[in-house]
Amino acid sequence: MKNVAILGGGITGLTCACQLAQSGHAVTVYEKTFQTGGLAGSLVQGDFVFDYGPHEFCTENPMLVALLEDLLGDDLLERHKHAAQFFNGRFIDYPLSPVHVMQQLRPGLTARIVSEVVLQRFKSLVWTSSDHSFEKWVASRFGATLYQTYFRPFTQKVWGIDPDHLDPRTASQRIAFNSIFDYVIKTCSYFFLHRNDFSSIHSPLKDKYYYSRGGIGTLTRRLAERCRELGVEFRCGHQVERLEVEEGQVKALHFTNGERVADFDYAVNTMPLSLLLASLGHPVADLPIKFRSMVFVFLEIPRPQMSPYSWIYYPDPDIIFQRSTDFAHLDAGMCPPGKTGVCLEISCFPEEEVWSWRDEQILARVRRDLEQVGVLPESVPCKGHVVRKQFIYPIQVIGYLEIVEELLKPVRGIRNLVTTGRQGLYKYCNMNECMEMALEVADQIEAEVDDFAYQLESNWRGAGLEQERALPTAKKAR
Ligand SMILES: Cc1cc2nc3c(=O)[nH]c(=O)nc-3n(C[C@H](O)[C@H](O)[C@H](O)COP(=O)(O)OP(=O)(O)OC[C@H]3O[C@@H](n4cnc5c(N)ncnc54)[C@H](O)[C@@H]3O)c2cc1C
Known part of the structure; x- marks a missing residue:
């Protein structure tokens, strides 16, 4: 049995924790915030549930589908994609x-x-x-x-x-x-x-995707619950600051609250690669990789829907947001009867003006643009919420794969450290691939690997497609 420390409690960290605990290992998840789920979590505001943008779960991997069925049961929904592009003043069906x-x-x-x-x-x-x-x-x-x-x-x-x-x-x-x-x-x-x-x-x-009833946060919440049933320990509110490395091994984790933890055999990183490198002593400002941030605007709309589409893309530079999502179409249960919740995504960098606008300013601008595209008159009273998040899109500058390969060198030199997931590998990928990578890392730890294999290019089908795998079930709890 190994002691494994997992850094980050998003879908990658949770899946890895679940799989390792299922195999009998002792796992602790260290998460910066007080909530697990990361980008695949949901925001609950009164009777409304919002996701951070639409989270369609697409997979052809039978093992992942079985895992979703096992975790979600009747709460696993199949949805039909009904999206649009707002192009040249018109809504055009997408695909x-x-x-x-x-x-x-x-x-x-x-x-x-x-x-x-x-x-x-x-x-x-x-x-x-x-x-x-x-x-x-x-x-x-x-x-x-x-x-x-x-x-x-x-x-x-x-x-x-x-x-x-x-x-x-x-x-x-x-x-x-x-x-x-x-x-x-x-x-x-x-x-x-x-x-x-x-x-x-x-x-x-x-035209089909999977979704979890009550928002994508239901999926990550069930994963976290399964982890707990299997004995995984969660240390939320623990922000990793520094990794103490000695003789090619991570000896201890240091947290911003001053704690030092040294009781682990392996450390699995799922926090952003730039933060991992910073925790190993590489100044972030010098790194050739950069993540795009996002301002999420959530509206509680007193109408059954904002538009007939589940989500709409807006390429027009004069419209501040790039996509709107109407959650009543994903699962009507996420909103009170007769109402819908909407998420507007504004991509930006923290240095850009919009990041530091007051929430009311952002809400006013979003309402103006929604009226302009003709989906929601400004006169309709709506309550709004604004959430700013960093580490949203790993920017794929020319040669990024080779850059990441180079940046991974110091990580490869540390035998008991592996980095994975969208953030940990600076990989523009989806939840399904995050889960596949997490399962693969768990397999490598099980096999006591000390030279981890990395697949940097995105792979739609991902690892383990052909493999029969024991699903992490509650029954086998340690
Ligand atoms: C707008 C948007 C729309 C998307 N739509 C889809 C979609 O339709 N379908 C799909 O499959 N995927 C979608 N995705 C992608 C999906 O959300 C991600 O692939 C997935 O959630 C990434 O999971 P992760 O665990 O690798 O990273 P995260 O979810 O980012 O988890 C990393 C965790 O590490 C924690 N952390 C960070 N720093 C520290 C630290 N110093 N110490 C401790 N913990 C730390 C964070 O708090 C976080 O909980 C979308 C993403 C975005 C942003």
Whole structure:
């Protein structure tokens, strides 16, 4: 039996803790805040439950589905995706339907986009474009108009940097089709041949996703409960400050409250990679990696829905938020009858003005923009809440995989330390992949590995797909 210290109580830390405890190890989770769940937690405000943005659980991994069923039982919901893009003053269904796009866009704009896409297609037959950045990757496949009017403003808004500085691998991972032609072919084969060739990580043409009744926080709460049943100890309000390393091993954890803990064999890090490196003595300011932050605005709306869509993307730079989510569509039980809760996401850096605006200022601006796009008149009285969070998006600058590989060197040199999860590996991935990585780390600890293997590129299916695995069940508690 090993003693394992887990740093961070988000979905990655909780899954790893659960799996290790299931195998009989003694596990303690150290979490900075007084709540577990991290980004996959929910905010409860009176009768309303909000998530930090929409959290659709997409997986084809039977082992993960079984785990969700086991944890959630009747509270595991299957939902149909009904999202939209607010583009050029119109709401366009997303995933895109070519017919709906044609109906919604001005004929002149549609003609320009189509002709450019055709031109790019012919160009690609005679010469291969240099895909050295996100901008080049997208523009050479979708043409200048679509890039300038949609991809560029949206990407700039979300990531906060010029798309020319973003790695092209971000585009190829996030955009499920290579061109409009590719899209039409894949859509036809999806509908007529029942094949799913949308193998990309984040946006396969799936109209279904899993969700947990009462918000995504129900899933992480159940995971934490399962951990407790299995004997995992939680030390919330414990912010890791420094790792004491001696002879290639973490000897002790130091916390901001002055505590020192040394009773562990392995330490599993799930806090942001930059914080881990800082705790090992690397000044954060010097690091070539940076996370995007976010201001979340939550509104209690006295209407059954704000729009017919579960969530809407807003590429327009004049609209302050990038996405709105209407929780009544995800689970009506998250709001009182006849009302809906809405989350607006404003991506930013803490140095940007909006981060330090007063809450009332942010709420007023959001209400103005919601009226402008035509989904909620300013006259409708709504209670609002504002939450600021750092470490939201790991910014995938050109060459980020190689940069992270380099940054991991000092971590690799420490035999009983492993870093994992979206934050711990600076990996732009979803909950399913976080859970898969966490299970893999638990397996490596079980096998007493002291040279951990890292998979830095996102992997839609993730680890363990083919493996039969014993699920962490309460019955086997130590
Ligand atoms: C707006 C938004 C929308 C998203 N939508 C989806 C979606 O639709 N589907 C999907 O699958 N995924 C989605 N995700 C991604 C998903 O939320 C993350 O992949 C996942 O929650 C990351 O889990 P984690 O445990 O790795 O990190 P976190 O949840 O960030 O957990 C890390 C934990 O470490 C703690 N911590 C930090 N510093 C310290 C310290 N010094 N000491 C101790 N503890 C510390 C934090 O408090 C936190 O609890 C979304 C994310 C965002 C931001």
